[in-house]
Amino acid sequence: MVNPAIETASFEVPIIYNGVPKEERVRRDELIAAVLQRALHLFHVRDRQHVYGLFKAATGGSPIPDNITVHAAGVEKGMELFLREKQVQGG
């Protein structure tokens, strides 16, 4: 039988990068920065990590702040999080 406390303390969310989703388990009390680091590792982003952020589908203009918890960010079980570059430019 699953401990209800554990069941609600962590849950899985799909993290999507360049169209590809991968499931990641997150804890309500952990910082978004930690989730972001695991997401970068999940998708083998080894370089230029500072340009990345996690974005919610509905509020895509700005990344979720790194320094707040999963719970404070309003991230819930099954919520799609988009890993993407905060800036794309060239020249």
Place this chain on the structure above:
Amino acid sequence: MLRLRGSVWADTLDHLRTCGARRVECAVLWTGPIDEPGIVDRAVHPVHVSTRVHYRIDQGWMHAFHVSLYRERRTMRAQTHTHASRAFHSKTDDDWPAVNTAGFHSLVFPRFARAPLRIEDLWLAVLDDDGEWVSVDPGQNIEGLP
């Protein structure tokens, strides 16, 4: 190896030349189905601001684009953009691509992609496993070039 399908090449040139008619840089993103590796069947012209020497894609547009890629099970396989003179990769090009994972390609066109365009004047690179851009021959790495 990228494999161009349908009117991708023609659409790319059309976007780059129309957008670049004002002598500013332009970018086009190449996408394909996730389940068909290497296939590029769509040339997407992003909303962007640009000058003669720089372009920047609108972040609101970029987010909506990422969401649509996911919903349609598609992925970006390459970015293309123009330079005013010769084609190469600047530091900005190196550091701020649309995708930062191994296998992503970047194709640069000289002279705002104006005709006549020679394949040997294009510059193509692919990201390796260490995050480094490796220059490769466009003719040997893109199927479907004229």
